[in-house]
Amino acid sequence: MRILVIEDDNETAAYILRGLSEHGHAVERAPTGRDGLFLATDGSYDLIVLDRMLPGMDGMTLLKTLRAADVRTPVLMLTALGEVDQRVEGLEAGADDYLGKPFVFTELLARVQALGRRPPLQEQVALLQVADLEMDLLKREVRRAGKLIELQPREFRLLEYLLRHAGEVVTRTMLLEQVWDFHFDPQTSVVETHISRLRAKIDRAHGQGRELLYTVRGAGYCLRAPA
C-alpha cells in the first residue's frame, strides 16, 4: 500500500515509517499540515495516517479540507492520549478510524491493514464465510460444517466483525470499540472471555479440531481458513 504519514514529531514519524516499511508498505512523510494537504490532494495514496496536532494547519482542518475537496482516501487519525470526545469529533470530520497516542505498533498496523482492505463501498452482503464457517446475516444464523451454532447476541456481533475482517489481525481495542462500543480500557478480561467462548462454540464443538480463530501473540486475533 502507498501510505502518507502526516506527522510533525520526527521520532514518532520514524517509528511509524520504519514499522510500515518493514511490513512492505511504501510510505511517505509530510512534517507539516500544509505539506500533508498538498501531498494528500496531489498524490494517490491508499491510506493517510494523520496526526491531530500539527504545526501550520491542524489535522482536523486538514481532514475537513480534504473531504471538502472530495478526496476519499481512508484516513487514520492519531491523537495524544485518545479521548472519547475527540474521537467522535474526528470521525465526524471524516476520519475512518482513530488511534490514541501512545500506541503499540501492532495496533497501528492492524488498523492500517483493516482500513486498506476496506472496500470502497460497503457492499450489502447477506452471507459471510470462512472455510466451512458460514454466517447468514438475514436469518441471523451461524453454521459450521452445516451444523447450526447457537450464539449470544454479543458473540454473534463478535463473529460478524471477525468474519468481515477475515484474514486480518484485529486487536483487542478494535474489538472493544467496534463490537462492544466500549471507549475505555476494561480492567477485566471481557474480550478474552468472549473470544474463548466463541472459540469453544465454533472451533471445539463443531470444528473437529480444525481451528479458525487464532490468537496472534502480542497483537490480537485472526479468523482465517487453516493453511
Added chain:
Amino acid sequence: MRLPELLRTAAFRLALWQGLLFLLVAAVLAGIVGWQVHMFGRDQLRAAIRADTQRLLEERDEPDRGGLRDEIAERLRAGGTEHTLIALLDAHGKRLTGNLPVSIDLLGLAPGWHTVDMPHGYYADDGDDASAALWLQRLPDGGMLVVGRDRTGLNQLDETLASAFAIASGAALLLALIGGLLLGRSYLRRVRVVGASAQRIMDGDLAARIPARAQGGDEFDLLARQLNAMLARIQSLMESMRQVSNDIAHDLRTPLTHLRQRMETATRATDAQALRAALAQGQHDIDQVLSTFSAMLSIARIEARERRAGFGVVDLSVLLSDLAADYAPVAEERGQRLATRIAAGIAVLGDRRLLQQLFANLIENAMTHSPVHTEIVLNLTSGGERHFLAVVADRGPGIPAAERTAVFKRFYRLDRSRATPGSGLGLALVQAIAELHGFHCAIEDNAPGTRVLLRGARAAPAGSGDLS
C-alpha cells in the same frame, strides 16, 4: 489619600455632576423669578411716573404752558423731587424748564414711553450708571411734557438678584465639591480594604478574606460577601489541584522507580533473554503510568465538560442489561456470579458512553474485590415515578464507614488494596461522571461487602414523550 486620587473617584464625579445639574435648575428658576421681579419693578416705576404726570397736569384747569412752567419751577425749587425728572419743551422742541440733564437729547422722540424704547436704558446692564424711565406727553399747545424717574432702584434690584444667585450657586457648588470629596474618600477607603485583601491573597495568603458584615450591610458588604464566596471556591479548587498534583507525583513515582530499576538491570543483563524480560517489564510499567495519565485526563475532561452538552435520552435498562450480558461470562470465568434484577423502561438523560463506563467500572470493581464463589448483584429499580436507583453490591471485604466518602477522591486507596493493581482513579471517575449527570453516588455496608448506590432523575424514554 492624595487629592488627585480623590478627584478621580466615581463618587466625587457623581457629586460634581449633581452640583452642576442643580446649578442649571437654579439658573432657570432664578431667571424666571428675576424676570418677574424686574417687570414688577418696572410697572411700579411707570405707575409712579404716571402719578407724577397726573399731578402736574391736574394743578391747572387750563393747562397753558406758562402756568405749567411756573408750577414745575416751583416744584423743583420746593425740593423733594430728587427722583423725579421733569422737562418742558415748546412746540419746536426747545427746552423751557426742567431738571432733566440737557445732555439727554429729546429731539425726535414721539410721545409715550419712549424711554422704554431706549434699549440701553431698560435692558443694558449698566451697573452704577444711572438710567431713567421717561414719559413724553404731548401738550394741547404742541409742546411736550417729559416726566421721568431714576431707574437705578430697578437696576439695583436686578443686580442684587444676580449676585444673590451667584453667591448661592457658588456655595452650592462648593458644598457639592466637599460632599463629593467626603463621599469619594469614604468609598475609596472601602475599596482600599478590598484591594488590601486582594493584595494579601496575591501575596500568597489564600485564606485571606475581605472584611464584611455577615448579614445586611450595604452594597459593599454584599459585594464583599460574594467575593469571599468566590475566593472560598477558588481556594478549594486550588487545594484540590495541589492535592492532585501531589497525588500524581506520588502515584507516578512508584512505577517510574520500578522502571528505572529495570532499566538498570537491563543494562547489566548478559544474555538476550534477561534483556528482553527486563524490557517487557519496563513496557508494563510505562503502560501503567500512561493509563494513570489517561484516567486523569478523562476525569479532568469530564469535570470540565459543560453539563448536559451532548446529552441524549439513554435507556438505562437496556444499557445495564447489555453490560450484564457482557460481564456475566467474565464473572463466571472468575468463579463468581453476576445476579441482575433490572426493571425495564428506565431512561435517563445522559451520555451513553460515559454511563457505560461508569457501570462497567462499578461492576469490575465489585468483581476484582470479591472472593470466588460469591455473588455480585446489579439491580436497577425505579425510585418513584421520577427517579431511579441502581445498586452494585458485592460480598468483598467492604469499605470502613469512615472511608466511604474518601474513596471517591482521586488516588485514594484503602490500605489493603495498595498491593492490588489499579490506579486508584476508578471511583473518582465514577464520581465525576455521576456529578456530570447530576446523579448521587453513595456507598453503604452490604454486611458483608460493599453496596454502591446511584440515584438520579429519570427522563421520559425516547419516542414515548408524547404518550404521557
